[in-house]
Amino acid sequence: MIAVLVNHWKDGNFQYIPAEPGLCARITDEKKNTVCETGDDWMCSRAQAEREDVPRICVQEAFEEQYDARKEDDWRQADYRETRGWTKALIVPDSHKRMSPRPIPFLGGESIRPVRLVGVEEVKPAQSVWNFNLKPCFAPEDHTSRFCFVKGFLTTLAHSARSQTVTLIRPHHHSAKFWLNGEVMPPVPDDADHDIVGQEVAFRRGWNRLVFPYPGYNDKMASSLPAGGAHLPAFVLSVRANHPLRWACRGKEGDEGWAFAGPFPMDEDRVAAMRRQVDFPRVLQAAAISPDATAGIAGRIPFASEAEWRGWAESPWLQPIRPAEADSFGSSAGDKVTRSLPAVDPAPLLSGNGAWRLDPPAKGHDIRMLVDFGKMLVGNVEFSIDAPEDAVLDFHFFEFIQVDGRINLANGMNCSFRYTCREGIQSFRSLQRRGFQYMYVTARNLGRPLFIYDLKVCVSTYPQRRLGNFACSDEQLNRIWQVGADTLRWCAEDTYTDCPTYEQTHWVGDSRNEGLVDWIANGDSRLWHHCLLQAGQSLERSPIIESHVPSAWDNILPAFSFLWLRSVKEYYQWTGDKKGIGTLYPWLRRNIKGILKLRTEEGLFRLHAWSLFDWAAMDIPSDGIITHQNCLAVLGLNDAASLAAALGKKEDARNWKKAAGSLARSINRHLWDEAHEAYLDCIHKDGSRSDVFSQQTQTTALISGVAGGARAIRCRQVVENPPRAFVKAGSPFFMFFVLEVLAQENRGREILDIIRRDWGFMLAEGASSFWELWTLSTGRLTRSHCHGWASAPTFYLSHAILGVKPDVKNPSLIEFAPCPGNLKWLRGSVPVAGGVVNVHGQLKSGCWHYRVHVPGGLRIRNRAEGVDVVIIRKK
Template identity: 35%
Template structure:
């Protein structure tokens, strides 16, 4: 690609916070436009774009990438251009902050249209002739969706014409674009073409109306970005920070009485307090609620000083503050200013690196006590050196999440046919009625988890507000609100019929739709999701004699599908983050369910880009959070070997091999005098109380390093590097050190860790034993002992806490021939999910992380049955690189029959079915002719095999 276009932006701040910017370029095609042979548009933007051509939405992008390897997309526009006036229109969203999938750069758009006719070629690129204008409908005063994502979306359709993308729209009042620089301008040092297909788009509608309520919201619901207030430079990164400070405002009441206060700051614990007129309420005096902490205040008539104290860690969750009272309440600036708040502090602050919480935050505790006792705004002047007005852009005046989850009053009503018609796509719209007692709240159920872009098609009176809130789980009278995820959208209607498609991806199952300030009933022609996932051309199948296993396989399939975007993501709701270690298991699952080798290759190649920030590769990429989980890097090395086994792609191995050497060589620099890996990092494996300190020797990650070193030996020699044998030698040395120093003869088990101060862990966990056996560290008699623990976990040991860890448990089980026990564990643990209505796999098992069931209800690291049922019950496994040889070794256990298909890496599939007849197994296999087959009978069975072969279709 020869770039002639320039990066463009608008005048002003290079990297504005939460900016929505519109670009247009109009051009003429003569009457010979039908002779166009080619019309290709290449485009990228910082941070995200939505492309329209002649008013039609064409695509979204770019895929996530490192800024120094900026990805661009290419579209064929041949069918969209026409004789006469044409228009390219682009909506660019620039975050202005780093997230878990974006490293802060600066605002910019780069696009180049190449037209080809019989008369020659014409190039039309972004330059100073393009028109640009801020989108005035989107509020910039919104909070972060979550620490992992960008900003909440609130659009006032009255403030910006919906026709701005059309060719006939008059943009003469817009500014000329500002040229930032040519292709190659930092931070976008290199431009790389998109390396995966465009994602699918499928329109989904809700399946039912769950409920209709009349609701009255609280009087005040605001959200404040305390992180940026206290540590302004934190917009440049996504690290955890710690601080201590205050937020102050005046509550002006029209009389004397009480008010209800809600304070919410996820994950903060007890580091929060409130003070009203000098009366201090520490966290232990507040009532815990599902979404925060609640307090009843005594207010005087007139001005009341409210101070909110925040102390602790912050990863970009807003401080939510809501008030409700029979009094008239107003928030007033204590010392003047554009927003109703002033900040006091920080009294102490620091950036937390690699989960190092061993050093406590240092702050002025005496100042905290004195500031808390301030009884009036005049008392604040004593702290003038710490006082700062809070900029309006850091305060969201309409916190839709709290408005939806903390109403003053909520009354259930019966639904009628007009309401229920909202979920039926037809000529006749559904109707959301106006209710006398309050706003109209509807809860809609999609029948399963969905992932994509919300849309509305409505007829409304001007000024009608539609608040949308997506959540994942409800059961009987319990609704699990998405604390830590502001999964909301506010759309304020213009008069008449209008359609809106959100540019922000969301994951949800249930959609709360609340109508406020309507002067006429809202007529709903359509509401739903444009579901968007990674496209696959083939799919695995599985059925067996146990309906429970069939349902478990199906929720594993849907989970994996919804977590396949431009990378694997942990979940479509809370994070949408590519976690490197998670994706090793997800890749194996996806091979069996969808193939998806292109997505796996893209994920693996993204990881080494983090070497610009750390030689010990980051655990989520690309990201502004430089966080290291050593196991995640070791799993990445394992995934590279498994990708080679899957595809036989030697060019991939040769390309990635230097990056594997680079990070492993740096890890080997952390081997201590005992021959063990000793490191300060986020030493995580499972959401369970394993003794896995963030500084010291952790047994499970030493074991996984052994496995990574052995896989590096194999990869390096495949790449033609005979010196890679040194990694196998280091693996043997490390395994010997583990057995010498981390085995406890008294308990006949591997201990979890040795702390940095030399203290040996007294914790024994199933996780550590599983990994020691799985990686081959446990050998001989020790392997037999550990195997007995897996067969019968000892009481009092730390048990498996997440389906992610269960994947490794199942790997260990099948390697030991414990197929029946693996199936029973699957039935039990995943059966609990199905019992509670799950359509996708949970992040954790009930009780972990303090949740009633789980935090995320759709988590790809949990879809293990999608792999193990195909690989071991059907029994289809590779017999060498590229699957040119396939082994079929079914394990019937207690099943009467099973059948299914496993995709092959070059297309096509292997079909397997078997049925038990006494001790005889009737096996049928159909395969492509070029695939060699080896059949292995299960122990104790006689095989009767029917083999069929398919020829390659003629080209």
């Protein structure tokens, strides 16, 4: 028997473009003869145990996993023969015309058990938990993940038999001011926007009207998202109360509970302003606004009398809404710790040998444990238990606990899943991959003790070859190299991803850095090539390479489009893969064609798009002439020209080099500011010149060659020591380019000092993987604790410090130019086209001595001056 579980998401996200559901399967023998394939002789049935009506994890990912073991029908068993409830499969037209063989290996990895039981606690669950999907209220036919403009409110009536204090918890940043009985309630404090914070409000005896604005971000979030804008149309609320509450939305007898009031028309000038503010032109506006939904009524909603609400009861814009069937994260967010429980020997839990026992808590309470897996990882959770019927296990995952004890919950997403138990011994393995170090497990409805026989994570990553390595006399640097390689691993699956937790998305700019780190650590080009090709295919719907692919949010971030050009050249430089470049080159040419069409009369690149380059206070509006974009365009065009020359495509090389030179001259003519002796960040849409100057812009001007002569000297000064008034580095991603400046000049001591300072800081704070950001103003260190774009040291320690540098014109020619800084010895293996170069260096009597082992067929050019170098040919 062959059985397949088919999972269709319906709604798009940052990993999936909506398409019709279906299954196409074919099994062949060793001679590729078809043995079995899908057809009308197959049977199908809805998977009863996998719940459908569940919350979205986040806009980037799909849906929270919820599994009800009470509904299992054993269809996975080899002897299963039950056909009741099964129907013949329906044959549908094939909408997937370009299916192709998988070009990369399957994911896999080791199994990892917890290393520590942090604690066990008794918790009192929230009285009510809601998670609402609001898009059907204003864009019911849309299944994309585009940014939404909408104006509306969520409202309900809560009946309390007595006056009482009620705690309202709004995770996922829905933390703006709201109204209770017509009185404005304050927002969640800005410094709490990454934690779960409860707000206490006074409910009077009888009925209480609650009105929440939607979107409802606090001031800090609203500074980065336009008022009236939302990316995931959802609302989450947990309510703690000591006495029972009854909920209604239309009348006081009890009904659907909640309603969405709206959508209401938005002021046209405000919409225009939001479109200018928002970084992406392709947005979704609320459709089918009722003629009765006037701006005047919208203004009355928060303060309306009961008579007004009764008059609106049947209005089409007052839409009853149903929440998801259950919300594991919302339930965990609403739990209140009542006491810590005595320590129990964790040995059975940590070893998987024996049974670890959880006893039922006090009546009306649940019990939860916090386990630590010792390091960041990504994979599928697997467990074996003996449980009572109807017990519920809520799993809630997060990445980090700071040295100061602050728990960094993965707020903004449902990093969670729910398992409902049948009676007896049972096992389960989750479908979804999750990234985390820590796991809360909350056991609810325990009618008898729960026994855990095994709990582990089955790691799921792209296979790691680890052909590269690095070691030196500084143990901190050795640790940094290894943590960078591990960070890359947790961000490598079917594509490179930005992070294994929050998004699991193939961001093209992140992928450029990750491809270099992956090659240095593993010497495997398949995933790198796959990502480059996948990004190139986004040109089928956009003028230049999109920011992340595949995605239901068709978004462009020009800096990433230009970095893709660089990555194609670097792919050939390190791998020498002419066949692979042959499949990429048409997309390279098409991307450049799109770029050149977007030049202004002044010869500068301009596109209304997302202008991000670093998480810093640069002046980078979505519509204007952005200096760093133009500099990166010059760099990308020159890199493409050098690749074309290496491939013998002389006309392309000549044209692209000419275009790069013309663009560079325009930058110097229009974007240099004599008074500040620096390149300004941008020229705004209205023609005004920015008064913001940044380390980031000067860095791109320098590495692109746009800055020459005295301007290059000035840019170098800013890169090394930015003036007080200049915007400074905001993320490890940007430091990749600062290190590139230093590597071009063989300045090993400065490279090592920066790595020790910035990445050593993360290690000192307890990091087992490198972060998205350095620090946040809230006191939390970063949003994401595992970001592949932050692994720059792994690349530069091998490439710049060991000094192995392939020639783009001839990848089999290796330039050897080590810059060991203040090290005493170093060694390492660096993958290149045709093999691995091994370097051993030792400082003796004030002179460096190197032995370099070079694979046969490669040539090496020694650029190391004043040192002793012995080249050894490997057969």
